[in-house]
Amino acid sequence: MSLPLKSDTKHLSESSLEQSTKKVKSILVHSSKVQHQRKSTRHQINLAFQKDCDIQSSSPDNVDGAKYIVSTFSSSIDVIANCNEAVDAETLKKENETNDFRLPSFKQRMQRMQCLTLRSFKAKQERAQQQVAQRVRTIIQLSETQSCINYTKRFLKGIKSMFDALIDLWYRLNFWSQQFREIEGHFGIATSTYFRFTRWLVNLNFMVFFLYLCFIYIPQLSYNNLSDYFTVVNDTGSGFFYNKMVLCSKSYKEKLTTRRANHHWLTFLDIAQGTGFLENTMLFYGFYSNLTVSLHNDFSSRNVKYNMGLGYLLTVGISFVVVFIMIVRKSSTTIKETVMDFDNTAYPLYTNAVFGGWDYCINSEKMSVYKQRIIYNEFKATLWEVKMKKKRENRSTREKSKLYLKRLIINLVVLALLVGSFYTIYLTTDYLIKNQTENLSEFNFLMVNYLPSIVISILNAIVPEIFWALSKVEEYSNSFATHITIVRAVFLRLSSVWVLVVSLYYRLHYKGRKPMDCPEENMYNVTRCCGNTLWESIIENDKLERRTVKCWESYVGQQFYKLCITDFMSVTLIVLSIKIPRRIIHHHLQHRIWVIKKLGRAKFDLPLQVLDIVYSQTVCWMGMFFNPLLPALTFIKVFYFFFLKKFELLSVAEAPQIAYRASRSYSFFQTVLLVSFIIITCLLGYMIGNLKPSMSCGPFRVYSSDEFVMFDVVTNEINSWPTVPQKIVRYFETAAFYVPAFLISLLSIYYYLAVTAGYKKMEELLKEQLKSEAHDKQFLLARVDEIIKRGQWRQED
């Protein structure tokens, strides 16, 4: 750029001064824009905006400016050239070539801009691909392998179009999207994340069910036309255990098929408790046989072997791995956004509220009013938090110590509540087992059986409300109070299932009564019979014979079955008997009775709803091993819950007054799910590795040694492999593998942490650089103005 020289100032007119100023400014602006070029497409968008700005503000005489704009614009000609509906590229090229430049009309510019923004992202790649494909096509047509590749391509194209048609059909069915449209329209996106989560769980359950179907149900069903007893895995020293197993199984089968009066009432009891005829079905672990079948096909002489025990164990293992992978994959997409929450300085709280505040999905009038109230409340709440924070910083020491004392007391109260709940659950389970073999009437027995599940449901419903009330006393900030209540409620819910399991374990494996009439030879001097501790009842009674525990895995499975049913019933009952009447009463009586108006309508409280669903899923995972049919049941149950909750949402509840951020909610759900999943895996792993299975039922009946645990099936299988693979697998068990692997994982974690820290630093530096460059630009413009003004004065002199 050439600034006017001192000698020339007298000859310069005002308009040319203005022109050169504008030129300088445009060049400066252009250079600053170039520096922000991250991608070429973004550059084009910026140019588009800049063009608009310049074109609107500059006079038509400013040919230089216009020419500069066109020159940069022509670099994107090939983008425009493919816009079918917009400007004709030929005319544009012609415009460039002639010096008689006319600015394109505003309409055309808008179209071009639209084209740029739309096409740049999608069509550009497509076009490049098409060009390459075109070139390849021409080359191929010249080659000799023309026909082969053509057929392959056509075949692949056919498959692709078939997939497209299938996906189209699926969307046509419009099933899920219609549901979501309703929910989002009325309650916004944050609530619909709950329903998305539920749908994802339905898919997960279906996958597990499918795995089970292939590897457990179908092989077991194909065994049914074989004899009662079984061919056994070829183990050494198993003859002795085989005999025992036969005796135990016989005794168990006799118990199951004990004849009794065939009342409908008793059938209902059986279904409710999972005993009797239901126990002898695929629902429970006990039904599955320890079969290794050799199928002799007529047309092939190969023996098809299927080791049921191994298959069972591996299927459960693989389904857990699959679930784990799916959860981790889902959470990794949302965790990136949650991480931003932790770094409070970088989280744009206010910008997020202003620009991401309005939910564009809303299409109901009621909800839009509510949404505005929510946004308003959120702003008020944030401002109040700011005030509170200032107040908190100004707290005197005396106030602080009082507050800490209060918090300590409340934490102790919470702990006491938790311990109390756990002890209650333990007591009821104890009571259940004690009364297992007592002489009770049928109805009482049913009540006793369901007692642990009912107690757990009641505790799960009441205690979180108490936690919520307590958190208000603690005077935490709003978000922290919500979080801590949720953490406590999660702890309660997960641990109640865990406590049930542990108390069952304690009772079934440690404290039993000495059996008098064990069908196996009385080798053991312990209270164990066929691997069970409650083999016998004291009173020999036809009725009570049915109540002995001759297969502890099925017994545990029955408890989970009852938990599942109780969960199902309690959620349905709560909606039907509490929420609907509340709504009706509120609707009719709210104007007359002040209390009812104050209480308001039932709220669809997201965190507690999520806990409900996660609890159902937790029960499913825990019981999956003992109840192979439980994934199918849970699939149906979660599917049903989707529609039940939707009904509750749309007709009964009112929108929550606090805004739940959609992204945070989803990652929160995933975290809770992951935590419960990990705990369950640990428990199950311990059980598989440490407990002796029953000899009378299940796929692990035949012990291969004295200290047989379920995992030994895998060990035995590995032992039967040839030497080299065996050695390789054995290597993975030794410390020589674990220690280096552990060290390598630690090192990689440390590496990624260091890289993240480096990126953060770079971000800070770049921010500073941006700021200083903007300051530089302003400084330079000010200098230019100054110099020009000086030139003007000199001119006037």
Next chain:
Amino acid sequence: MGNQESIFSPQQLEAYQDCTYFTKQDIIRIFKRFKEIDPSRIQQSKMSNLHYCQSETLPADKLENIPELRENPFRRRILEVFSQDNSGDLAFDDFLNMFSVFSEDAPREIKAVYAFKIYDFDRDNTLNKTDLAKTLKTLTQKSRDQGDLVDGENIEQSALTETEENYILEQVLKEADLDDNNELSYIEFEHVVSRAPDFLTTFHIRI
């Protein structure tokens, strides 16, 4: 599948599919919705004519009342941004473009471009304090023609005070304005919106 081909020519459908984030079924469906708004003005037989697609517009008043936009406080701005001459009248091309930008598959960059234009009330390509103040007011205060009673419950029309508004605007500028000129350019807006987790999920209309 029969009458699908008769509305648009195959090249048109291909072009639309390339240009937007919709499948063919969606495009047909959106066209049906477009026609429903004012059946007398849109003639289905002419839709294979490209020029007709771009020029035959529906008036803004009718478009404002479709269920997807009716409750949106920014509906006027949305219509103006997507129309060809800032009047709010949309042709089918513009209508399709609008819903494509608002669909789930549109990437963050496209949404940021159009969000910037929507929130820029005075159309000067920057978000200055007046623009932001108007955005905030529209968010928290809606003009209601009828009374404030909804579903038998009285909802008071409360608003943020001046000081509160100013504080919020200051915070927004502090978070987003990188070069300290008290207004947001497109780059700053895009930068701050890429870190806002809710933007992508809320800037979405389902049709």
